[in-house]
Amino acid sequence: KVWRAGTRGLDTDVPSITKTFVNHVQTSLARQAYNLDNLGAYQAAALSVRDNLLVNWNETQMNYTRKAPKRAYYLSLEFLMGRTLDNAMLNLGLKDKYVEGVKKLGFSIEDILEQERDAALGNGGLGRLAACYLDSSASQELPVWGYGLRYKYGIFQQLISPEGNQLEAPDPWLDNQNPWELPRLDVSYEVRFYGSADRLNDGSGRSNWHGGQEVLAVAYDVMIPGYNTPTTNNLRLWESKPKRGFDLNSFNAGDYEHAVESSNSAAAITSVLYPNDHTSFGKELRLKQQYFWTAASLQDIIRRFKNLGKPITEFPDYAAIQLNDTHPTLAIPELMRVLIDDEDLDWGTAWQIVTNTFFYTNHTVLPEALEKWPVPLIEHVLPRHMQIIYDINLFFLQAVEKKFPDDRDRLSRMSLIEEGQPKQVRMAHLACIGSRKVNGVAELHSDLVQTTILKDFVEFEGVSKFGNVTNGITPRRWLDQCNPELSALISKTLKLDKNVWLKDLTKLEGLLPFAEDKKFRTEWAAIKQRNKERLAHHVQTTLGLTVRTDAMYDVQIKRLHEYKRQTLNILGVIHRYLTLKAMTTAERAKTNRRVVFFAGKAAPAYYIAKLTIRLIVNVARVINADPDTKDFLQLYFLPDYSVSLAEVLIPASDISQHISTAGTEASGTSNMKFCLNGGLLLGTVDGANIEIAEEVGESNVFFFGHLTPAVEDLRHQHLYHPVPIEEKCPALANVLNEVSKGLFGDGGVYEPLLNTVRHGDYYLLTDDFDSYIAALAMVDEAYLDTEEWIKKSIRTTAKMGKFSSDRAILEYAESYWNIEAIPVAAAK
Ligand code: 26Y
Numbered sequence: 001k002v003w004r005a006g007t008r009g010l011d012t013d014v015p016s017i018t019k020t021f022v023n024h025v026q027t028s029l030a031r032q033a034y035n036l037d038n039l040g041a042y043q044a045a046a047l048s049v050r051d052n053l054l055v056n057w058n059e060t061q062m063n064y065t066r067k068a069p070k071r072a073y074y075l076s077l078e079f080l081m082g083r084t085l086d087n088a089m090l091n092l093g094l095k096d097k098y099v100e101g102v103k104k105l106g107f108s109i110e111d112i113l114e115q116e117r118d119a120a121l122g123n124g125g126l127g128r129l130a131a132c133y134l135d136s137s138a139s140q141e142l143p144v145w146g147y148g149l150r151y152k153y154g155i156f157q158q159l160i161s162p163e164g165n166q167l168e169a170p171d172p173w174l175d176n177q178n179p180w181e182l183p184r185l186d187v188s189y190e191v192r193f194y195g196s197a198d199r200l201n202d203g204s205g206r207s208n209w210h211g212g213q214e215v216l217a218v219a220y221d222v223m224i225p226g227y228n229t230p231t232t233n234n235l236r237l238w239e240s241k242p243k244r245g246f247d248l249n250s251f252n253a254g255d256y257e258h259a260v261e262s263s264n265s266a267a268a269i270t271s272v273l274y275p276n277d278h279t280s281f282g283k284e285l286r287l288k289q290q291y292f293w294t295a296a297s298l299q300d301i302i303r304r305f306k307n308l309g310k311p312i313t314e315f316p317d318y319a320a321i322q323l324n325d326t327h328p329t330l331a332i333p334e335l336m337r338v339l340i341d342d343e344d345l346d347w348g349t350a351w352q353i354v355t356n357t358f359f360y361t362n363h364t365v366l367p368e369a370l371e372k373w374p375v376p377l378i379e380h381v382l383p384r385h386m387q388i389i390y391d392i393n394l395f396f397l398q399a400v401e402k403k404f405p406d407d408r409d410r411l412s413r414m415s416l417i418e419e420g421q422p423k424q425v426r427m428a429h430l431a432c433i434g435s436r437k438v439n440g441v442a443e444l445h446s447d448l449v450q451t452t453i454l455k456d457f458v459e460f461e462g463v464s465k466f467g468n469v470t471n472g473i474t475p476r477r478w479l480d481q482c483n484p485e486l487s488a489l490i491s492k493t494l495k496l497d498k499n500v501w502l503k504d505l506t507k508l509e510g511l512l513p514f515a516e517d518k519k520f521r522t523e524w525a526a527i528k529q530r531n532k533e534r535l536a537h538h539v540q541t542t543l544g545l546t547v548r549t550d551a552m553y554d555v556q557i558k559r560l561h562e563y564k565r566q567t568l569n570i571l572g573v574i575h576r577y578l579t580l581k582a583m584t585t586a587e588r589a590k591t592n593r594r595v596v597f598f599a600g601k602a603a604p605a606y607y608i609a610k611l612t613i614r615l616i617v618n619v620a621r622v623i624n625a626d627p628d629t630k631d632f633l634q635l636y637f638l639p640d641y642s643v644s645l646a647e648v649l650i651p652a653s654d655i656s657q658h659i660s661t662a663g664t665e666a667s668g669t670s671n672m673k674f675c676l677n678g679g680l681l682l683g684t685v686d687g688a689n690i691e692i693a694e695e696v697g698e699s700n701v702f703f704f705g706h707l708t709p710a711v712e713d714l715r716h717q718h719l720y721h722p723v724p725i726e727e728k729c730p731a732l733a734n735v736l737n738e739v740s741k742g743l744f745g746d747g748g749v750y751e752p753l754l755n756t757v758r759h760g761d762y763y764l765l766t767d768d769f770d771s772y773i774a775a776l777a778m779v780d781e782a783y784l785d786t787e788e789w790i791k792k793s794i795r796t797t798a799k800m801g802k803f804s805s806d807r808a809i810l811e812y813a814e815s816y817w818n819i820e821a822i823p824v825a826a827a828k
Contacts, residue, residue, distance in 0.1 A: 008055055008056065008059070008230060010051075010052040010055055010092070010094075011048065011052060012052075012094060013097065014097055014100050014101045014104065017048060017097055017098060017101035018101045018104055020047075020048040020051060021048050021101060021102070022044075022105070024043075024044040024047040024048055025040065025044045028047050029043055029044060029047075033105070038107065038111045038114070038115050039115045039176070041102065041105075041107045041111075041112050041115075042085070042113075042115035043176075043177075045098065045102060045112055046084075046085050046116070046179040046180070047179050048098075049085060049088050049089055049092070049098070050088075050179050050180065050223070052094070053092070053223045053225055053232055054223070056223075056230045056231070056232040056824075057223045057232040057234070059230060059232075059824050060230065060231050060232045060824055061234065063822060063824050064143050064822060067822055068308055068318075069143050069819065069820065069822050070143075070317060070318050070319070070320065070817070070819050070820075071144065071145065071318065071320070071819065072137075072144045072319075072320045072321075072322060072812070072817040072819050073144070073145050073146075073147055073297065073301055073319065073320070073322065074130060074133060074134070074144060074145070074146045074147070074322045075146075075147050075148075075293075075323055075324060075327075075328040075331065076127070076146065076147075076148055076324035076327075076328075077148065077149065077289070077290070077293065077324070077325075077327040077328065078121060078123060078130060078324075079119075079121050079122055079127055079130045079131050079134070079146060080119075080120060080122030080123075080127035080130070080131050081118075081119040081121070081222075082118050082119065082120075082131070082477070082642070082643030082644055082647070083113070083117075083118055083119075083643070083644055084116065084119070084180045085112070085116055086113050087135075087225075087476065087481055090227070090476060090480060090481055091135075091138075091139075091225040091226060091227045091228070091476065092225060093228060093499075117173050117176065118154075118173070118642045118643055118644050119154065119173060119178075119180070120155045120171060120173065120642060120643070121148065121149070121150075121151050121154045121237075121273055122155065122273070123155060123273070123275065123601075124277050124559040125363070125668070125669050125670075126277070126325060126363050128643065128669065129324075129441075129471055129669060129805075130146065130148075130324055132472065132474040132478075132669075133805055133808070133809055133812075134146050134224045134235060135224065135474040135476060135477065135805065136472070136805040136808070136809040137224075137226075137233055137809050138225060138226030138227075138229070138231050138232060138233040139226040139227040139229060139231075139474075139476070139503065139806060140226070140809060140813070140821060141226060141229055141821040141822060141824075142233075142809065142813050142819060142820075142821055142822070143233075143819060143822050144233055144819075145233060145234045145235070145236060146224070146233075146234070146236070147235075147236050147237075147238075147297040147300075148235065148236075148237050148238075149237060149238055149239075149270050149273075149289060149292075150181075150220045150237035150238060150239045150270055151270055151271065151272055151273040152172075152270065152271045152272065153170050153171050153172060153173070153271060153273065154173050155171060155273055155275055155601065156168040156169060156170065156171055156275055156601070156604070157169040157170070157171050158601050158639050158640045158641070159639060159640070160613070160617060160637065160639045163614065163746075164613065164614040164615075164617030165610065165613070165614055166601070166602055166604075166610050166613050168275075168604050170272075180222055180223065181220045181221065181222050181237070182220065182222075183218070183219075184218070184220065184221055185218060187218070187219035187300070188217060188218045188219065189216070189295070189296045189299040189300065190215070190216060190217075191214070191215050191216075191217055191240075191291070191296055192209065192212055192214050193212050193213045193214075193291070193381055194211070194212030194213050194380065194381060195209060195210055195211030195213075195383065196210065196211055196212075197209040197383040197384035197387055199387070204340075204344075205340055205347050205391065206340055206341050206344075207341060208341075209337075209341070209384040213262065213265070214243045215240050215241065215242060215243055215266040215269065215292070216241050216242070216266070217238040217239070217240060217292060217293075217295075217296030218238065218239045218241055219236050219237075219238060220236070220237045220239060221235070221236055222235040222236075223235075227499075227503065228499045228502075228503065229823070229824075230824045231823065231824055236297075238270065238292065238296045239270050240266050240268075240269035240270045240292055241263075241266055241267060242262060242263035242266040242267065243266070244263075245263060246260050246263050247259045247261075247262065268285065269285070269288050269289055270292070274286055274289075275603055275604055276605070276606070277369075277559055278366055278368060278559075278561060278563075279368050279369065279603060279606070280368070280369060280370070280371045282372070282373060282377065284377060287373060287377060287378070287381055288381060290327055290328065290329075290330050291330050291381070291382055294328050294330045294331040294334055295330075295334055297331070298331055298334055298335055298338065301319055301321070302315075302338065305318050305319055312339070312345070312353070313353065315353050316353055316356035316357045316436075319357060320357065320816070320817035320818065320819065321357050321358050321359070322358075322359045322361065322812070322816075322817070323358055323359065323360045323361065323431055323435065324363075325362065325363045325364075326362075326370075326371045326427035326430075326431045327371070329360075329371075329431040329434070330382070330385065331358065332354060332358060332392075332434035332435075333388040333389055333392070334385065335350075335354050335357065336351070336354055336388050336392070337384055337385065337388055339353060339354070340388075341384070347391070347395075351392075351395075355433075355434060355435065355436060356436055357436070358431075358434055358435040358436060359435050359436055359437050359438075359812075359816050360431040360432060360434075360438045360439075361439050361440075361441065361469070362428065362438065362439070362440050362441075362449050362454075362666075363441055363666050363667075364666050365448050365449060365452055365453055365664075365666070366563060366664060370426070370427070370428055370453070371427040372418065372424040372425060372426055372427065373424060373425045373427065374422045374423070374424055374425075375417065375422055375424065375425060376422050376423075378425060389416060389417075389425055389430065392416065392430070392433070392434070393415060393416040393417060396414075396433055397411055397414070399460075400414055413456055414429065414460070415429070416429050416430050416433075428453060428454070429457070432454055433457070433461075436465075436816075437466070437816055438454065438465060438466050439466070439467045439468055439469050440468055440469075441468075441469065441470065441667040441688075442470050442471065442667040442668075442687045442688040443690065444663070444690055444708065445468075445667060445687060446466070446467065446468035447468075448663060448708075449466070450463070450466050467815070469811045469812060469815075469816075470667065470688060470691055470802070470803075470808065471667040471668075471672070471688060471803075471805075471808060472669075472803050472804050472805035472806070472807055472808035472809070473669055473672045473673055473676070473803060473804070473805055474805045474806075475502050475505050475676065475804050478650070478672075478673045478676055478677070479502075479677060480498060481647070482646075482647035482648075482650060482651055482677070483527075483650075483677050485527045485531075486524075486651065486677065486678070486797075487502075489524065490508070490511065490797075493510075493511060493514055494507060494508075494510045494511065496510075503806065504801075505800065505801040505803075505806070505807075506801030506802075507801070508797060508798050508799070508800060508801050509798050509799065509801065510798075511794055511797060511798040512795060512798045515790075515791040515795055515798075516791075518787075521787065521790045521791065521794070524678065524790055525790050528651075528652070528678060528793070531651040532549045532553055532652045533549050534652065535547070535553070535648050535649060535652035536549050538648050539636065539638065543638070543639075545636065547595060547634065547636065548595065548631075548634065551592075551593035551594055552592055552593065552594050552595070552654045552655065552779075552783050553595050553597065553652050553654045554594055554597070554653075554654065554655050554656075554657070554779075555596075555597045555649055555652075555656045555657070555674070555679070556569050556596075556597070556598055556656065556657040556659075557598070557599040557600055557641055557645075557646060557649055557656075557670060558600050558668075558670060559600050559601060559602070559603075560600045560601065560602035560603075560606070560609035560610075560612055560613060561606075561609060562608060562609070562756065562762070562763050563660055563661055563664040563763055564659070564660050564665065565659050565660060565661065565763055565765065566598065566616070567612050567615075567753065567757070567763075568659055568765050568769065568772060569596075569598070569657055569659065570612065570615055570616050570619060571735050571736070571757075571765070571769070572772055572773060573596055573619060573623075573633070573635055574619060574735045574738065574743075575731060575732075575735050576633055577619075577626075577629060577633060578735070580628070580629045580633060581626075581628060581629060588629070588631075588632055591632055591780070592632075592780040592783050592784055593631065593632050593633075594632070594633055594634075595634045595635075595636070596634070596636070597638060597649060597653075598616050598636070598637045598638070599637065599638040599639075599641035599645060599649065600641050601640075601641055607752070608753055611749070611750060611752060611753040612753060613637065614749070614750075615750055615753065616635070617637050618744040618745055619635060620635040620637060621744075621745075622743065622744050622745075623635055624636075650670070650677050650679070653674050653677070653679035654679060654680065654783065654789075654793075655679060655680050655681070655682050655702075655779055655783075656671070656674040656679050656680075656681060656682070657683065658670070658681060658682070658683035658684070658686070658687070658689050659682070659683055659684055659705070659772070660684055660687070661684070661686075661705075661711065661763045661764050661768075662684050662685055662686045662706055662707050662708040662710070662711055663686060663708035663711050665686045665689075666687055667687045667688040671683065671687070671689055671692060672692065672800065672803040675692055675696065675796045675800050675803075676797060676800045677797070678793040678794065678796060678797045679793070680700065680702065680779075680789075680792055680793065680796060681693075681701045681702065681796075682701075682704075682776070682779055683702070684703070684704065684705040684768070685705065685708070686708070689701070689703075692800075692803070695799045695801075695803075696795060696796045696799040696800070699792075700792045700795055702775045702778055702779050702782075703775070704771040704772050704774065704775035705767075705768040705771055705772065706764060706767055706768060714764055714767050715762065715764070718760060718761050718762075719760075722759075725757070725758055725766055728766050729766045729769050729770060731769065731770065731773065732765065732766060732769040732770075736754045736757060736758065740754060
């Protein structure tokens with residue numbers, strides 16, 4: 001079934017495309033077509049594509065309104081969308097036409113695409129997952145809307161100073177106007193903060209919350225086109241603004257600062273994305289962001305439900321709300337507040353509705369990432385919600401006490417409130433008890449959720465409430481868009497239109513027999529080679545550095561974090577360098593040439609992560625300049641990692657590293673992207689690496705390191721029976737010594753980083769280093785057998801069908817949300 005955009009009155013032939021393009025140049029942009037630069041051409045092309053999206057978007061939304069199905073809402077504080085133009089053209093099936101159209105007008109599509117700034121409203125995996133899920137929801141014609149915040153500044157831009165330090169600069173992504181959003185100045189809601197909440201004490205449990213600060217949430221809609229379908233869903237992002245412009249009394253009295261104070265504080269709410277992932281700080285502004293967004297989204301969802309004219313008790317039959325981690329957990333007490341204080345329901349009925357509406361996905365078991373909010377802070381900012389949380393806790397603990405009488409330890413473990421100075425609200429507990437179902441993001445991770453952080457809750461509520469949905473990625477962006485040559489080769493080889501296999505990724509299995517076909521292998525390898533050249537060209541033009549392309553490309557790209565162990569990788573690189581230095585020229589000539597790439601941002605306040613970047617940059621400086629070794633080992637840290645940079649790096653990789661301490665990486669999703677593009681995986685037995693190995697076969701991945709069940713014991717050993725590193729792992733001790741002695745300059749600055757390994761070693765580098773080095777040697781050996789390596793690469797891609805986000809989103813739709821596809825009727 002191939003959907004053709006042309007049947008719906010869209011501009012689908014080259015002459016109409018060039019006509020709308022020129023029209024937009026003259027009218028929307030008020031410029032002349034004959035002296036237009038690439039930026040102008042990008043804007044005109046985007047406006048033309050947007051016209052087409054709007055036709056589909058209107059029709060989709062009208063269809064939903066008419067059919068009134070149950071809908072799902074994906075609440076995420078992060079959506080890491082990247083660029084839109086290329087993706088929108090591909091999903092509409094119009095890319096070829098646009099390529100031809102802009103060419104006729106004297107532009108190249110590559111130059112135009114490069115003009116777009118990434119929409120980077122997210123930190124990493126969780127935010128990019130939300131973006132993949134929106135693509136899949138629309139592609140599967142599911143009635144799903146996303147809700148998030150329209151940050152004025154997305155994730156910071158990363159600069160690297162001459163010393164190798166990360167510097168942060170703001171990301172003013174809205175400075176060139178954004179053609180992909182539709183301001184909805186008519187859709188706005190009031191949101192209250194502070195004030196006081198007086199219990200009515202009439203037996204109803206109701207309160208009157210009044211006073212404080214009121215701000216407005218204004219909607220901006222982003223169109224989300226499905227692939228090869230007219231279905232175009234919506235991502236609604238909220239912007240905060242003052243309810244009243246400014247205080248005229250103060251203004252007239254000459255007190256300008258006071259006059260604009262409240263308007264500034266309202267605008268501040270959505271001004272910037274918090275750049276820390278995995279470390280919760282309990283900042284008031286972040287709490288305000290979370291409430292502002294959940295309160296506005298719920299008002300919008302409830303208003304849409306009320307238009308149906310159904311009794312409020314049927315709310316869960318028409319709305320499923322997915323909580324992307326605990327960040328939107330305030331939606332639970334907020335819906336209770338609306339149902340009790342505004343809708344006049346009794347507590348039991350309200351709680352019934354709430355616990356049938358929400359679903360909670362956990363994305364991490366790391367203690368520092370589990371959100372906790374100080375009780376005094378919630379009491380101050382959201383006094384009514386603190387009352388409701390206490391009430392939820394009271395009823396909940398009564399029920400626990402009934403099931404497990406006289407078990408005080410259990411009550412204090414399970415309480416929503418953690419005792420201490422100050423008391424804190426445990427958001428994961430609240431999200432869990434307020435939801436219909438709870439899931440983790442890969443098999444191992446979901447098991448860990450059930451056996452560690454939520455163990456007591458499994459015992460209390462029963463295991464059937466807890467599940468797993470292994471993450472997925474959209475093959476549209478992460479294969480067809482980022483690796484068009486491979487996509488074309490796959491279509492040609494499978495003798496299938498890409499419309500077919502991009503929507504049923506298990507079809508890739510048809511590539512398996514071709515691993516034995518020498519001609520196919522040659523074509524496969526040639527594409528990898530051209531992707532390496534594309535990456536090398538990118539590094540040359542952006543950084544002025546010459547990267548060799550006749551080498552294995554080894555890539556680790558992700559947020560900098562101790563648990564992800566970029567430190568293990570860089571210490572491994574140093575080990576390789578020292579080994580090469582000790583070789584004779586003849587010995588070196590027999591080794592495998594390797595180019596190692598790193599990219600990733602560190603949270604601005606994460607000292608150890610920033611020091612790791614500095615070490616990588618300075619190691620690169622030394623080894624890339626060493627005439628003895630530079631032909632065999634090169635190292636690059638590419639600044640300012642982004643979705644767009646990932647799209648260039650991933651198709652070029654021969655091997656990628658996913659080397660977290662076992663049990664710490666919930667899933668990982670870039671592991672899937674690399675394997676889909678025929679890059680092999682070097683990793684630990686963690687997260688989705690395990691399921692990738694199950695699919696592609698253990699002979700096609702390189703595993704090393706201790707397993708999850710050993711981790712607790714090993715940490716215990718480090719604490720109570722420490723063995724000096726020289727004894728335990730001499731190779732690693734030697735590497736650390738060379739750094740300490742100043743082989744890479746910077747006398748002494750790296751000591752705090754090195755000491756995390758020498759003492760405590762929480763992430764088990766000393767336990768895993770030797771097997772890591774052994775695994776790297778196996779990778780080298782395997783790579784030297786070129787034909788066998790290409791076979792592995794083909795087999796890996798062939799077996800990645802499971803990891804399409806279409807599979808994942810359909811699991812949520814069927815087993816969690818209970819929603820169905822609502823196709824737009826075929827055009828006449
Ligand atoms: C509380 C706050 C500081 C916070 C902000 C962001 C906490 C966590 C995060 C982000 C977490 C995140 O990105 N987790 C990743 O989610 C991916 C998608 O499920 C997983 O693949 C990945 O393993 C996990 O680290």
